[in-house]
Amino acid sequence: MDILKVLSRATKNKRASATRPSKFPSAGSTETPQLYHDATEDARGKKRKRGGGKTEEQAHDGRDGDDGHDGEALDFFAPKPPKTKAKSQRPYVAEAAQTDTSPPARTSATPPELLEEGECRRILQSHRLKVTLLPRTNPIAVKAKVKKAKKNKATKEASTKAEFRQIFPQPLSSFSDLRKTYSISGRVAENLAQQGYQIPTEVQMGSLPLLLQPQLALGKDAARDLATSTEGPQINLLSVAPTGSGKTLAFLIPVVNQAIQRRRKGATDDGHSLDAIIVAPTKELASQIVNEAKKLSLGTGIRVVGMRKGMRVAGTQDDVQESDREQDEDGNDDPHKPGRQQPVTKADILISTPGLLLSSISSREENVHLPTVRTLVLDEADVLLDPLFRDQTFGIWNACTRPELTVTLWSATMGSNIENLASSTIQSRRQRLGLKKEFRTVRLVVGLKDSAIPNITHHLTYAATEPGKLLALRQLLHPTAGTSSGNQSLRPPFLVFTQTIPRAVALHSELLYDISAQAGGSSRIAVLHSDLSDSSRDSVMTRFRNGEIWILITTDILSRGVDFRGVNGVVNYDVPNSGAAYIHRVGRTGRAGRDGGVAVTFYTKEDIPYVKNVANIIAASEKQAGKPPSEASMQKWFLDALPNPSKEEKKQLKKHGVEARRGGLSKGNTTKDKGSRRSKMLISxxxxxxxxxxxxxxxxxxxxxxxxxxxxxxxxxxxxxxxxTGFN
Known part of the structure; x- marks a missing residue:
């Protein structure tokens, strides 16, 4: 036995155990799902005296008025301030949620108590919420006009401020205020309370007041710019919030409440009319939204339907009355009968992928229009408006012919090109329908735009070759295996992302017997991709959520929107195709403010030209988390040493991934050379x-x-x- 190996191994184990966090995302829920609680000063905009470090207000008063004595020196032996003042220094939303013990369904006859604009500004800034009222005209045309005119700098800044105006709406203090202040359905408020929702996240804090009652949230002065329909002032919303911050609940509450209000008015005889459409890019995400919507609408009479192959969507009122006797209580159609067309699906809220819904709309001789739809929700809007789904999404958008259509777009990554495309589409639709009034578009940004969540730990590991990545992944499968730098190990359950389906299948075959039979063996590892049947995908998802599967190998099909609250980490076996893909991949851990999540990314020689985007995102995330530069994993010398990919390289990477792993070989003209390079990329x-x-x-x-x-x-x-030949 080599004594040096024994001593070094013991040292590594001690270091790993010392730095191992006490909490993991699978340990349970957190005290608060909020990500940001920044300290803000009330003396905003006060001039500082030259040569002094205090504002004019602080020169004759204590900082934020804590000492309570004007012009007096700070007394360290003075009695402690009362508890009420100490409570005021705590985060606003957490305080309101803990002190308010009234039942959610209780209403108040007195007018709601609204905060002043200065207090709204302070609360929104402490939670890093920025709400902007976008211009009436097309932002692309405005920028082109300013650039063509070649105005001076002051004129450009003045025009920009006039077009994009920052506003400070009323923040939501607790979910109980939805009933007391914004008058949502009592049954919806009870469902929220039964599911344990108390403290809203940042995106829920800023978006719910705007979507429920924009006139009350913005005030009378700001609400003058909003167009008024039969239901009152309405807005279109572009929401950019981190992964796992509660965007699904933020758009489901207004949708369900609006459907309930419509049913109370008795718009239809049977009470069911397609009121809202929610579009998601994958079947897994659409199924998850269906489950959450059914929980929220329990006992309200609202019918939530998940679109399936073969369903027919009701267009006009004649289509609605065509067939209702073969519908079950959940809104699902009966199976196909020979010689008979599928009956019409009747629902209040329809949730679907763009391909399924568009094929149902355009399956008849004439395209079906949806004049009853009042709300269109695009979840993961940057993907739905990407060239891959853009035509399908616009087909659904154009089928909603109601003039007073409200559109909300949600994603964790939304570039300026997607925002401009959405704004221009809204404006062009208004001009095409000949509408004089328009619903203003509001942009809500939580934290730093297009950045990863700050409550997880990132590791960028150089593995050199494909066998090196496989060896590094095998080390992570053991609970006592730490990283080379002595950081915490990655505990199951966790996700492993690959670039292509064949690589996911090959990796699953390699790791199938790496877990001992005592721990469950091969049943603890599974693979999920789009080539599997719907029943197989649903079975794998159910087993992973129940904890039967510890390591799930998948492609980018599970990188967006799917909520796994107990996932302890994410492994990027192959480098993501873009910075947005990395943000969404690592966002599968650290959901709802849970700490302890780990994101590990392997890269080889072939990945070096494309690692710069991932490294920049990690650096920005560590900066948001408040980590000092000396402790940051992404040092400046490392970022400067990485090459900057060109626009063409980024474009090709986003479309096809790393060239060496997708079968295309740019180097090597001989068959022997190609075969040798292809063999090096195999997972074996x-x-x-x-x-x-x-x-x-x-x-x-x-x-x-x-x-x-x-x-x-x-x-x-x-x-x-x-x-x-006959018998012989």
């Missing part, structure tokens, strides 16, 4: 000699079957055995 621990033997064996079997088939065909063509 077998040697080239073993793979060659297996290849030869399979080739021999296929050749034998081919020769046997050719002999049978030759015998059949020659007529052997085809004529009866």
């Amino acid at each position: 621990t077998r040697s080239g000699y073993e793979r060659r033997l297996e290849h030869n064996r399979k080739g021999a079997i296929q050749g034998s079957k081919r020769r046997e088939k050719e002999e049978m065909e030759a015998d059949h063509d020659s007529g052997k055995g085809s004529e009866f």
